[in-house]
Amino acid sequence: MKVPEKLRAFLNKENRFFISTHINPEGDALGSSIALSMAMESIGKKTVVYGRDIVPEFYWFLPGHERFRNSTFNLQPSTFNLILLDCNDPERAGLEDIKFPYSAVIDHHETEKGFGDIKWIEPKAPATGIMVFYIIKELGIKLTKDIATNLYAAIAIDTGTFRYNNTTPDVLRVGAELIAAGADPGSISEGLYETWSENRFRLLIKALNTLEITDNVAIAVVTREMYRETGAGPEDTENFSNFPRMMKSIRVSALFREIEDDYWKVSLRSKGEVNVAKIAELFDGGGHRNAAGYKVKADLKTAKEALLKTLEQ
């Protein structure tokens, strides 16, 4: 992976950077942003890290997460150069109303909008974190333990900690360098995977108890009543739809989450070649091949049947 010369020159020459990422940020967005901020400040630059949404509590183990500000109040963003990470559209970052003198985009999603004076977009990169790693190397900046931890977490979350197909030799070599620089794989994995609240775990058990299997499709349900019973909330259901995938026979796993009466949010996960993005699009949703979603207004029985019927075809 090669850092574009134009981007390198921009980062070297400019002194004030407004680093931002998408709303509902996850590990790659957060870790990449924090690491880039730390790296640039270590060579004397001024940075601000902005996210419209607050950093979810289970990412507070990331050193430097408190760099994230959720307001642009008093910041005079127009005096900064924008660096947009892990997305390529200012609207995805809640920044559509702010004018920056100059902007760079660093992202591994397919570009859609063409935004940015500099665009470094590598759809083949498994994580934005790995792109930030190469920027830091290219600029000759020292990898501190904190930077390494953030980048390791960023790469870990987008590769399922090296379990997905996007785990290339390069990913593991970068991971090796990050551990050598001080990232602790055990405590990062504990931070990523073993920080559930008891309420969340109780909610998972309730959801698993609703499991219905039809051929190779698993359907589980989370109702608002379950939130009340457990004290957990909708944000706690992240990842629930992955559990039934543990079964060999399951090709598609769906989680129906009640939003209000007869209104459901459906998360789909699939294995291998099964393309759930195509399914979600038929219900006006979207996503990736193996992870997609949509919303549907119907009673639960009808909503389930509609999905199963669509999957049959």
Place this chain on the structure above:
Amino acid sequence: MKVPEKLRAFLNKENRFFISTHINPEGDALGSSIALSMAMESIGKKTVVYGRDIVPEFYWFLPGHERFRNSTFNLQPSTFNLILLDCNDPERAGLEDIKFPYSAVIDHHETEKGFGDIKWIEPKAPATGIMVFYIIKELGIKLTKDIATNLYAAIAIDTGTFRYNNTTPDVLRVGAELIAAGADPGSISEGLYETWSENRFRLLIKALNTLEITDNVAIAVVTREMYRETGAGPEDTENFSNFPRMMKSIRVSALFREIEDDYWKVSLRSKGEVNVAKIAELFDGGGHRNAAGYKVKADLKTAKEALLKTLEQ
């Protein structure tokens, strides 16, 4: 990691190897044995791969798993040199009654018995698979896709696919080389983690429904009645005790598995510094710091209380 010169010379000079590993074999034992057999045969040696127990069905995705023989009938083992992998005592392999002319031990467990004419024991190696990797490199043998797949699976299982603290830079660099040689991380992870039967998953849900949390200790139970209800068996409970560890507050997770009336097998898992091997020893069991077990004759209530009381101290 350095392959001892004596071992290298032995592997080069001899022509007939009886490769064996411990009973109840898991991924490291299996993958290491198969990979070493394939490697030695690729340079014209004769090998036999022996395991007293059959290869569990969920490891049948390993290419070459059918090399394992469960009987020494007609083999004339005494005409072979023994290579004992992932254990260091012939008794652990069910081989105590067979006399080999010469034997080598390759293991990453602490040695106890001093068995073997050649002993290469590296307690710091995260997996025997990584030692076999270095043997193959040292002998100048080509890493085929099948060899790489077996070694990758071996290393993956003993590092939680790079999630445990034993994930060193070296482990990831070896992983990178194995992917470059053809190992497919996505399908290996699917083989390791997504091949549960529906019965096993149903049993997990039943076990989770019994969950009781006392301070930072989680206790779940599997009864014989649950086996009858789900069609799953004791071997399906492997890994169940890890699930409650997902909760941040949990330091110790225990699974009580009913063997017969008022007779329980207890699996303990802990996080960080909590040493469950010490706890298990008090009940005449044993294990490692974060994973141990014991058996207890008592009714369930008494057995649970005894554990909780011991943990308090």
